[in-house]
Amino acid sequence: MDCIFCKIINGDIPALKVYEDDLVLAFLDINPDTNGHTLIIPKKHFTDLDDIDLNTLTAINEVSKKLKKLLEEKLGCDGISLLQNNGLVQEVKHYHLHLKPCYKDKNSIETIKHHELISDPKEIYKKLK
Numbered sequence: 031m032d033c034i035f036c037k038i039i040n041g042d043i044p045a046l047k048v049y050e051d052d053l054v055l056a057f058l059d060i061n062p063d064t065n066g067h068t069l070i071i072p073k074k075h076f077t078d079l080d081d082i083d084l085n086t087l088t089a090i091n092e093v094s095k096k097l098k099k100l101l102e103e104k105l106g107c108d109g110i111s112l113l114q115n116n117g118l119v120q121e122v123k124h125y126h127l128h129l130k131p132c133y134k135d136k137n138s139i140e141t142i143k144h145h146e147l148i149s150d151p152k153e154i155y156k157k158l159k
């Protein structure tokens with residue numbers, strides 16, 4: 031199957047992995063909206079919310095709780111949004127849950143892309159290790 035996230039799971043293309051167990055893998059988004067933007071995916075290919083089973087969904091949610099804490103502790107973010115796209119707005123057709131940290135920025139909160147504020151994911155990865 032020509033699926034980019036299956037290729038990451040199989041090790042065919044690299045990713046900055048921040049969590050892994052038997053069912054689930056989490057890695058930093060290649061084109062982050064905010065610093066620490068993380069994707070949690072099932073190791074088995076499910077397309078979307080209709081396709082995925084509840085057991086795997088629960089496993090992903092459990093990992094989201096762990097990673098929320100990790101991102102707060104290591105990056106000092108001030109809030110985290112969880113997002114999961116389906117259909118037209120889903121670019122990669124392998125189920126994934128976005129974790130998007132946000133940060134207080136003096137008078138405003140970073141919720142949309144400010145390119146000057148986004149670090150190289152490799153630098154963020156070092157902080158999460």
Ligand code: 5GP
Nearest residue numbers: 034045057058059060061115119120121122
């Ligand atoms: P979607 O719109 O499907 O919810 O979001 C897909 C996300 O996957 C995007 O944020 C995009 O930057 C990310 N992405 C796409 N290809 C790759 C890849 O090869 N590696 C990583 N780490 N992220 C990817």
Ligand code: ZN
Nearest residue numbers: 033036075124
């Ligand atoms: Zn896949």
